[in-house]
Amino acid sequence: MGGMGSGRHWYLGAKEATTDYRAIDVRLWKKEGLLNPHQLFGWQWSRNGKCVASIQMRTEPDRVILTYRHRSYGQDWKDESYPVFLDWTSCHLGGQRPWFLCPAWNCGRRVAILYGGGIFACRHCYQLAYPSQRESPDDRAARRANKIREKLGWEPGILNGRGWKPKGMHWSTFERLTTQHDAFVQVSLAEVAGRLNLFSKSLDSWI
Template identity: 45%
Template structure:
C-alpha cells in the first residue's frame, strides 16, 4: 500500500547531482567536493567524498558517498546536510500516488489518446480518424474495465 500523500516527496527538497560536477571531475579528478551554504539560517561547511566506478564500454562514472550512511548516490538531498534519499526516508512522487488516483490517471491518458472529452461522466466518443479498429477496440475495452474498477471502489 503506498504512503499517504501527506508524506514529503523528493521534489520538496533541494538537491545536488553528480552530473552538475561531471565536467570539472573529468578535467581535474577529485576525491571530495567542498560544500559551503546556508540552509534555514544556519551555515553548513563540510566535504562530500566521491568515488568512481568503471563503465562496461570504457570510461568511468562518478558517485557521491552519502555523508551519513556511506552509500553511493548520484543525487543528494538537503535537509540541513546533503544526504541520500534512503537516509531521509523519502519516496519518489510516483510512490505516493494512491491506487484510485492511478486508475483516474490511466483513464485520462486513454481518453486523451482516443481524443475524447476528459472525465468518465462524458461516456464514449467516436473513433479518432486514422486509428486502427483493433487499437480503438482495445483502448475502449481497457477504458471500460478501468471505469468499472473505479465505480466499484467508489461504492
C-alpha cells in the same frame, strides 16, 4: 560526535514525499557538462519565476563540494560546505554513468538524486516516499486512465466519457488502449463507491 547528519530528524520515520524536498540530479549535471573537474557553478530553484533557494558547487576529481546556507524552524542561518563523492559505472552501449554516494552518516548508497534538508541525502535516509506511493487505489487507477486519455487525445477526467480514435492510430492499438482505460475507470469508480459506502456506514453508527 557522530558523522554528518547524525542525530538529525530524518530517522524519525516521517513519510514525506520526494516532491516536498529540493533535489539535485547527477544525471542532469552530467548531461549539461557540469561534472568536469575544476569547475565552479551555481544551482538554483525557482517558484513563479523567482529564485527561492540556491547552492554553489565546485567540482574536483570524483567529487563535488556543495556550499550553501540553510535554517530550520526559524533558527539562525547555518553555513554548510562538504563533499559528495561520485562513482561511475559502465553503460552497456559504452560510456559511463555517474552516481552520487550519499554523504549522510553511515549511508554511502549509490544514488542518482539527493534531496536537500539540513544536508543533501538520499531518499532512504530521509525516508521519503514517491508521490505515487501515497496515492489511494482509486487515485492511482484514475491517473493511469488519464495517461491513456492523454495518449488518445481525449479530454482529461475519467467522468468525461470516451472520445474518438486518433487519426492514424491502428484499430488494434485503439481497442487495446480503450480496454485498458475502461478497466482503470471501473477500478477507480469501484474504489470510490466502496469508500463512500464505508463512510456512510460509519455515519450510521453515530446516529
